[in-house]
Amino acid sequence: METIYHMIELVLPFSWVKYDFMKNALLAVLLITPLFGILGTMIVNNRMAFFSDALGHSALTGVAIGTVFGIVNTNISMIAFAVVFAIFLNQIKRRKTVSTDTVISVFASVSVAIGLMILSRGGNFAKYSALLVGDILSIKVNEILLLFVILIITLLFWLWGFNRLLAISVNETLAKSKNINSYLMEDLFSILIAIIVMSSVKWVGILIINALLILPAAASRNMSSNAREYHLFSILISVYSGVAGLIISYYIGTATGPTIVIIAAILFFVTLFLNSLGRKRA
Amino acid sequence: MNIRLSRNRINSARIQEAACGLHCIQIKGITVRDGERTILEDINLHIHCGKITAIIGKNGAGKSTLMKAILGEIKHQGSIEFTDLSMQTRSHLKIGYVPQHLNIERNTPMSVYDLFASFISNSPIFLRKNPLVYKRVKEQLAIFEGQELIDMKACDLSGGELQRLLLSIAITPVPNLLLLDEPVSGIDRNGMQLFYKNIEKLKVNFDLAMIIVSHDIEFVRKYADNVILLDQKIIKEGSPQEVLESIEFQEVFG
Numbered sequence: 225m226e227t228i229y230h231m232i233e234l235v236l237p238f239s240w241v242k243y244d245f246m247k248n249a250l251l252a253v254l255l256i257t258p259l260f261g262i263l264g265t266m267i268v269n270n271r272m273a274f275f276s277d278a279l280g281h282s283a284l285t286g287v288a289i290g291t292v293f294g295i296v297n298t299n300i301s302m303i304a305f306a307v308v309f310a311i312f313l314n315q316i317k318r319r320k321t322v323s324t325d326t327v328i329s330v331f332a333s334v335s336v337a338i339g340l341m342i343l344s345r346g347g348n349f350a351k352y353s354a355l356l357v358g359d360i361l362s363i364k365v366n367e368i369l370l371l372f373v374i375l376i377i378t379l380l381f382w383l384w385g386f387n388r389l390l391a392i393s394v395n396e397t398l399a400k401s402k403n404i405n406s407y408l409m410e411d412l413f414s415i416l417i418a419i420i421v422m423s424s425v426k427w428v429g430i431l432i433i434n435a436l437l438i439l440p441a442a443a444s445r446n447m448s449s450n451a452r453e454y455h456l457f458s459i460l461i462s463v464y465s466g467v468a469g470l471i472i473s474y475y476i477g478t479a480t481g482p483t484i485v486i487i488a489a490i491l492f493f494v495t496l497f498l499n500s501l502g503r504k505r506a
Numbered sequence: 507m508n509i510r511l512s513r514n515r516i517n518s519a520r521i522q523e524a525a526c527g528l529h530c531i532q533i534k535g536i537t538v539r540d541g542e543r544t545i546l547e548d549i550n551l552h553i554h555c556g557k558i559t560a561i562i563g564k565n566g567a568g569k570s571t572l573m574k575a576i577l578g579e580i581k582h583q584g585s586i587e588f589t590d591l592s593m594q595t596r597s598h599l600k601i602g603y604v605p606q607h608l609n610i611e612r613n614t615p616m617s618v619y620d621l622f623a624s625f626i627s628n629s630p631i632f633l634r635k636n637p638l639v640y641k642r643v644k645e646q647l648a649i650f651e652g653q654e655l656i657d658m659k660a661c662d663l664s665g666g667e668l669q670r671l672l673l674s675i676a677i678t679p680v681p682n683l684l685l686l687d688e689p690v691s692g693i694d695r696n697g698m699q700l701f702y703k704n705i706e707k708l709k710v711n712f713d714l715a716m717i718i719v720s721h722d723i724e725f726v727r728k729y730a731d732n733v734i735l736l737d738q739k740i741i742k743e744g745s746p747q748e749v750l751e752s753i754e755f756q757e758v759f760g
Contacts, residue, residue, distance in 0.1 A: 265632075269614065269616075271611075382630070382632070383630050383633075384628075386624075386630055386631065386632050387623065387624040387625075387627065387628060387629075387630065387631055388624070390616070390620065390621075390624040390631070391624040391625045393609065394608050394609060394610060394616075394621060394624070395605050395608050395609060396579075397573075397574060397577060397579055397603060397605055398603055398605050398608075398625065398672075398675070399625070400577050400578070400579045400603075401577055401601055401602060401603035401676075401681075401685075402625050402626070404625075444615070445613055445614070445615055446613075448615035449615055449617065449659050450615055450616065450617040450619070450620055450657075450659075451615065451616060451617070451620040451631045451632045452631070452632055452633070452634065452635070453615060454615035454616075454632070455632040
């Protein structure tokens with residue numbers, strides 16, 4: 225870790241670099257943002273924005289369950305609950321008796337309500353309100369390592385499974401005829417989203433984590449015509465917003481998560497505008 | 507005389523290579539239930555390679571369900587057996603499928619290559635265009651004169667172009683049984699004629715059997731070898747003439 229700190233100080237001759245918490249935050253941003261950029265491409269393709277949003281909100285329930293059972297490390301209860309929640313949603317969705325939007329909305333609200341009920345008991349919800357906005361400046365070294373491991377797992381999963389996920393998103397029956405197990409892939413992808421969202425929600429915040437997942441991919445769609453461009457631009461936009469947001473928030477004294485989101489949103493609207501200009505000309 | 511004989515022999519040899527007629531697929535007792543409701547009841551079909559079987563019926567007669575059952579996408583009773591009569595062996599049945607449409611939103615950053623490769627290759631398409639896969643995709647698209655589509659965005663394809671792409675995907679690799687959901691919208695008359703011509707081309711050039719869910723009686727009359735009139739169960743089966751002139755057909759479509 226010391227050598228990495230040293231390298232950052234060498235490469236970046238800015239005043240904020242002297243603080244360890246800023247260096248940690250920078251490392252965390254450099255791990256989280258590519259992760260979100262990659263994952264977002266498929267979430268937007270599959271119209272799963274609502275699903276990932278619901279998962280983010282279920283973080284509250286995960287923490288609440290952790291406190292009920294006296295689990296010290298709420299990371300574990302959060303991830304466990306989100307994984308169960310994700311698979312449960314998939315199961316219900318497959319019954320096709322109610323529309324997916326309705327199912328997700330109902331379960332997300334119920335889970336948030338349960339979380340709020342438990343956490344607000346005795347009137348000390350304020351203790352948990354940091355979860356809503358997130359605080360990337362408080363991230364510790366071992367938590368950065370965890371993010372690093374998750375990034376590696378995601379990359380491996382993507383190398384193995386991206387083609388299959390894309391095939392399923394295009395037509396499930398056609399994918400089935402090519403021996404692609406759509407339920408398995410859907411479940412694995414949902415579990416991955418659950419793990420990633422839960423392990424970064426403390427740093428980014430429940431209220432805005434979904435924006436970080438969706439915006440870079442949505443902006444990238446405005447300027448890409450194939451899967452390679454889509455990924456490249458999504459990752460670049462995500463990392464750029466993350467780093468710029470962190471530095472700007474340091475100088476103007478705002479919360480980091482929302483600042484990152486604003487920058488990603490600006491990039492989205494710029495690409496949308498340029499795209500519509502290009503369309504008019506064509 | 508001799509010359510004519512040998513020419514005949516060559517012709518028959520070529521036909522044997524294309525569709526040998528020696529592969530048979532037996533679909534036995536397919537039944538699909540959704541809770542209490544029976545969607546399909548005891549469907550038995552006997553299909554040979556080189557033949558087109560058309561399935562007709564009203565909306566909700568279970569045509570798409572039958573396709574999905576054969577593909578194994580939905581739970582069903584019954585079995586599908588595939589026999590190679592020349593060797594008297596049972597082999598694994600490869601099934602190809604041509605859907606009616608794809609879920610691709612406007613503006614989706616996915617080229618035809620991306621879409622095609624995602625179904626036939628494990629080489630991660632988000633990393634690079636794999637030259638080997640690219641070449642194969644182009645060759646397969648060329649079977650239906652679609653090679654120039656390869657770098658287009660999949661969402662910008664016309665209905666007819668999309669159909670040709672779907673046919674190419676379905677026969678990569680060449681299946682023993684090809685299931686087709688005939689397109690009902692988005693394709694003009696010329697496009698439909700080309701679609702039927704391509705199906706005829708498949709029948710002549712490849713060693714496969716085809717089942718087509720069709721809404722076009724003219725097509726059925728002209729191209730099908732065998733027609734199944736479906737309404738939960740098979741209510742009439744036979745040559746196009748037999749089925750289309752039957753009382754049962756009159757009752758369903760009259």
